[in-house]
Amino acid sequence: MAWDDLRYVLAVAxxxxxxGAARALGVNHSTVMRRISAFESKKGVQVFDRTGGGYLLTPEARHLLAPLRAIDDQVNALDRSIARLGLELDGPVRITTSDTIALASLAGHVADFQSRHKGTNVELNINNSYVDFKKMEADITVRPANALPPDLVGQHACDILLHVYATPSYxxxxxxxxxxxxxxxxVAPPLTxxxxGEWERRNIPDSAITLRSNSFVGLRGVAETGLGLALLPCCLGDPSPNLIRADCFPEALSTSIWxxxxxxxxxxxxxxxVMSWFVQAIGKDANLFEGRWSEPVRQSTSQKNLARMDGA
Known part of the structure; x- marks a missing residue:
């Protein structure tokens, strides 16, 4: 019995x-239907009851679910072991992060890393949703969290602070x-x-929320138009030339970047x-992430001209 057939059964279950199974497997709806029908025909059994609400395992087939999950875990563990061997030799390193961390810091560090390590190719996956490491969707994650889940191990790079921001005119x-x-x-899912999201539910009535977004980068863009207040990471709010911290709401939230x-x-x-390299690189941006960012001094045209004259 091929695992490739069984994974379709597990996905539909x-x-x-x-x-839903097609999205999880990354295939077409018709492919899932064809594979399930072929499996049932080949085995001479009906595995699913077709209902108006979807597909349900038949009472006789429900006992298959636990062993299918066990096989799935074993196959994924084998995939990770094979990937670990491959990574020690050559090949890409897949890094996943949020759009906030990518824009504020990580994208620049990836470019620097690539210039220093020509033999390693980085695949940067920018995604605000949870990435399933059991399914080998990434090798390394750079994410904010109070603590790592039990299946992940890593290092703390720095903290990330959030404040309420708005335009001066607002x-x-x-x-x-x-x-x-x-x-x-x-915020909208998955940020809720x-x-x-917890802070919003405690403090802000739904009627006061004018707009929602699943991206802090998107919220910053809207806040810069003057539409309203937004709780933003300081690494996005402080560098914005159009936003200031709202002193009337001085509270701040913080968590860790791992x-x-x-x-x-x-x-x-x-x-x-690779992990150690990026821990050090992101740690250098601690002032930006932890709300201590100060705008770099910009030389005026006259200062630049004077500098040229002094160097002549």
Missing amino acids: DQGTLS LEGNRRNSYSAHRWLG ATMV VATHKDMIGSVKVQS
Whole structure:
């Protein structure tokens, strides 16, 4: 019995629909339907009941679920072991991070890393959703979290601080310090599951939220138009020439930035080396992430001309 057939059965059982299984497997809806029908025909058994709400395992087939999950875990563990061997020799390193960290810091460090290590190719996956390391969707993650989940191991690079930001013109016209008296720009899934989502649910009524986004980069862009207040990472809010911190809401949130990998991958010399490099690189940006950023001094045209004259 081929595992390739069984993984279709497991995906449909987990997702409950053909379309959900297709998304999880990265294939077409029709492919899932064809593979399930072929499996049932070949084995001479009906595995799923077709209902108006989707596909359900038949009572007789429900006992298959536990061994299917066990096989899935074993296959994924084998994939990680093979990948670990490959990474020690050659090949790409897949790094996943959020758009906030990528824009503020990581993209520049990736470019620097590539220029210094020609033999290693970095695949940078920018995604604000959870990445499943069991499915080998990434080798290294750079993510904010209070603590790492049990299946990940890594190093703390620095902290990341968040404040409330708005344009000066918005704050001049809205000086009240009541949450409900303002227009707020809120988070959408998957960010609603973060500490920012929890803070919003505690403090801001739904009626006060004018717009939601699944991206802090997107929220910053909207906040820069003057539409309302947004709780943003300082690494996005402080460098913006159009935003200032809202003193009427001085509270700040903070968490940690981790550079981590799956515990089965930590034996890879290459993964360890790449992780250590990025921990040090991101650590150099601690002032930016932790709210101590100061704008670089910009020379005026006259200063630049004087510098040229002095060097002549």
